[in-house]
Amino acid sequence: MCYGVATAPRGYPRGVIRIGTSGWRYPEWRDGFYRGVPQRLWLSHLASHVGTIEINSSFYRLQPPAYYRKWAAETPEGFVFAVKGPKLVTHNKRLRHVEDVLKTFTDTLALGSKQGPVIWQLPPSLRFDAALVGDFLAMLPPGRHAFEPRHESFRTDAYFDLLRAHNVAHVVSDAPTFPCIEAVTADFAYIRLHGHDELYISSYDDEQIDEWARKIHDWDRDTYVYFDNTMHGAAPRNALSLMARSTSPARR
Template identity: 85%
Template structure:
């Protein structure tokens, strides 16, 4: 199972391109007709009510999947420490039903690897698929990979010019975020770059989620469709 999509969908920059002629209230359903998965970003900035998740799920095809970005209260403010209550509050708000995919935990660039802190955090996570995106070079260590493998948590393979790209597969699924290779959140991926990512995904030979986060000039949906074609994947569910 390979799911390819974008990080978020609410981008005014797409209005005159990908969303040309599409009312804003239909942006999600329009994108979901072209990709097989989307990362929900709003969950990172504030706690979303269950009704929001239910509304988003209703606007997508039957076998669509969402990844959900974990709360920055947990990752950036509390920095993975003393998060029991915040974690319960966040996970209890999720109401995507069968459309629930992985939860993404994006760490701040100033957070260094601490094996004990990470081990305690992963032990608290509820059942389901979880992925961790570190942005500090100190995570490039076998100790980090071993902790993730012990909990079947995926290391996020990120591509960006401003933080480390650490390539490692640590779970029974892989998770990729493509932020723009040359310019963060901007640059489009060319055919050669997409072919190289397609090769890596084939070599991993496991369920894989890929999200294009090069959203600022509208490259993300085009790149998602192109990578799906490289991998002979359906562009999206039509059910």
């Protein structure tokens, strides 16, 4: 489990808990969660069971607006997508000189009311630099944004204070290969569960699921949770298990 270094501020109303998976196009799920479901219906099938999904393809290359409109049309009323920011911003340019790329990326998003947070996943080699992070946060367009650093140097109040100043969520990430820093820095929380023991593989047991449900309950705000332990098909099972243990005033 994560170890907290910054407690969640109190005073926010209990929000909507949205739980889902990181992506949906996994051949490994074909004989399990997608058994008997044609590939063209995988998104709508998953979206009928969970309340949110992360779009991962946007990390690797810009997606045309028509794709976003298609995905939105295939999901039910009240569904929300998170969108992964392009690695051109985070990994290639490493947050520097990204104004034009940010605008181009933002202009492609065509999810309408189904637009959720944009997540910015940083490379493990990128260390915390207060000036660099502050400048990048100031450039972000309106909307909800979440920041997932993967270097231990981000475990500092200077980083948390920057996120709070811009109402950007720190991504609480559970994985065996990079730091799990538990900090809630915005009026919403964002969790990525990559597999506690084996990255992208291991399933979460009942005790671990219960612990995450307790944390979500205690944070008292809108919360987005994505299972990224996708390689052996655990993600949708774990998402449904956490949904059963979590409470929300709206559709999960």
